Amino acid sequence: xxxxxxxxxxxxxxxxxxxxxxxxxxxxxxxxxxxxxxxxxxxxxxxxxxxxxxxxxxxxxxxxxxxxxxxxxxxxxxxxxxxxxxxxxxxxxxxxxxxxxxxxxxxxxxxxxxxxxxxxxxxxxxxxxxxxxxxxxxxxxxxxxxxxxxxxxxxxxxxxxxxxxxxx
Amino acid sequence: xxxxxxxxxxxxxxxxxxxxxxxxxxxxxxxxxxxxxxxxxxxxxxxxxxxxxxxxxxxxxxxxxxxxxxxxxxxxxxxxxxxxxxxxxxxxxxxxxxxxxxxxxxxxxxxxxxxxxxxxxxxxxxxxxxxxxxxxxxxxxxxxxxxxxxxxxxxxxxxxxxxxxxxx
DNA sequence: CACTTTACCTTGGTCGGCCAAGTAATGAGC
DNA sequence: GCTCATTACTTGGCCGACCAAGGTAAAGTG
Numbered sequence: 247x248x249x250x251x252x253x254x255x256x257x258x259x260x261x262x263x264x265x266x267x268x269x270x271x272x273x274x275x276x277x278x279x280x281x282x283x284x285x286x287x288x289x290x291x292x293x294x295x296x297x298x299x300x301x302x303x304x305x306x307x308x309x310x311x312x313x314x315x316x317x318x319x320x321x322x323x324x325x326x327x328x329x330x331x332x333x334x335x336x337x338x339x340x341x342x343x344x345x346x347x348x349x350x351x352x353x354x355x356x357x358x359x360x361x362x363x364x365x366x367x368x369x370x371x372x373x374x375x376x377x378x379x380x381x382x383x384x385x386x387x388x389x390x391x392x393x394x395x396x397x398x399x400x401x402x403x404x405x406x407x408x409x410x411x412x413x414x
Numbered sequence: 415x416x417x418x419x420x421x422x423x424x425x426x427x428x429x430x431x432x433x434x435x436x437x438x439x440x441x442x443x444x445x446x447x448x449x450x451x452x453x454x455x456x457x458x459x460x461x462x463x464x465x466x467x468x469x470x471x472x473x474x475x476x477x478x479x480x481x482x483x484x485x486x487x488x489x490x491x492x493x494x495x496x497x498x499x500x501x502x503x504x505x506x507x508x509x510x511x512x513x514x515x516x517x518x519x520x521x522x523x524x525x526x527x528x529x530x531x532x533x534x535x536x537x538x539x540x541x542x543x544x545x546x547x548x549x550x551x552x553x554x555x556x557x558x559x560x561x562x563x564x565x566x567x568x569x570x571x572x573x574x575x576x577x578x579x580x581x582x
Numbered sequence: 583c584a585c586t587t588t589a590c591c592t593t594g595g596t597c598g599g600c601c602a603a604g605t606a607a608t609g610a611g612c
Numbered sequence: 613g614c615t616c617a618t619t620a621c622t623t624g625g626c627c628g629a630c631c632a633a634g635g636t637a638a639a640g641t642g
Contacts, residue, residue: 496598
């Protein structure tokens with residue numbers, strides 16, 4: 247097999263695209279954007295004592311009050327074990343309280359602590375500016391188009407992975 | 415069957431984005447799409463003995479021949495420690511060989527093993543179908559638009575995170 | 583009522599990814 | 613030549629995320 251290592255030295259400048267990206271420009275872009283987005287979120291959340299990912303869980307908690315863990319799993323569409331561990335850490339850092347559900351002794355009720363509620367506004371704000379930062383320079387119609395296309399892509403990826411909540 | 419992961423049974427209609435999403439629809443969509451995309455990639459790569467993320471590294475290696483580790487770090491735009499650990503695992507699974515650079519005793523030269531080259535076509539193929547699956551139902555102009563918008567978003571996120579390789 | 587299935591959650595392991603801190607070699611300045 | 617900063621990589625720790633497997637409690641079935 248020809249390993250075809252032609253790229254490093256004297257290629258007549260095909261505009262740099264690392265070559266690997268040629269095989270799937272959108273896939274590539276999605277990963278990169280997601281990673282950068284996560285990093286940006288992390289920086290904004292760092293001052294608030296949250297790690298990226300946790301804010302979504304907290305937002306749902308702030309929004310919905312006490313909920314079953316299974317509710318969180320369904321809403322966030324994450325693996326149960328992921329949520330368990332996130333909650334363990336959030337409990338340890340005092341953002342969340344868990345207690346057994348009296349109506350169903352298998353279940354666990356989760357709610358945001360009062361202290362965590364102080365972060366609510368800050369987190370909402372952080373997400374707002376993150377969204378704005380993400381979409382800077384895009385016109386309204388571009389934003390709408392991006393949203394539409396991402397939804398379409400999500401639906402595509404969903405149907406096979408079989409793991410996402412149906413949408414109307 | 416349903417191991418409890420996101421049951422699609424009788425969800426009480428989580429229909430219109432759980433409220434948490436209202437604060438940043440695109441941010442939300444990006445995370446979700448990226449996760450689904452990663453899962454899909456993982457399924458395709460599973461049969462090839464690779465984990466999602468590793469394929470990008472391997473593709474670059476197949477493309478470029480022996481390279482310095484720093485080259486990989488720069489190209490993939492990852493943390494050095496991430497690349498180190500990925501390479502350790504790839505070395506252990508026989509996909510990659512590492513040897514010290516004779517010209518610079520700090521540096522490490524990395525190259526794909528011959529056995530790994532057998533995967534080259536399969537991986538390229540997998541990425542091709544993943545890209546196609548991702549973009550199913552999108553017209554050419556929609557694809558171009560999505561690519562353009564993602565690039566714009568990436569540039570936005572880049573400029574502040576300050577961690578991405580300039581292009582162009 | 584026992585028996586089986588299903589739902590809810592936990593544990594343990596693995597990977598990708600980050601940061602922070604450390605080692606070692608190169609290179610620049612004096 | 614010696615010091616000092618820079619570069620290249622490693623280590624350890626942590627988090628999100630997955631899967632696989634387990635334990636317990638509720639619900640379905642005979």
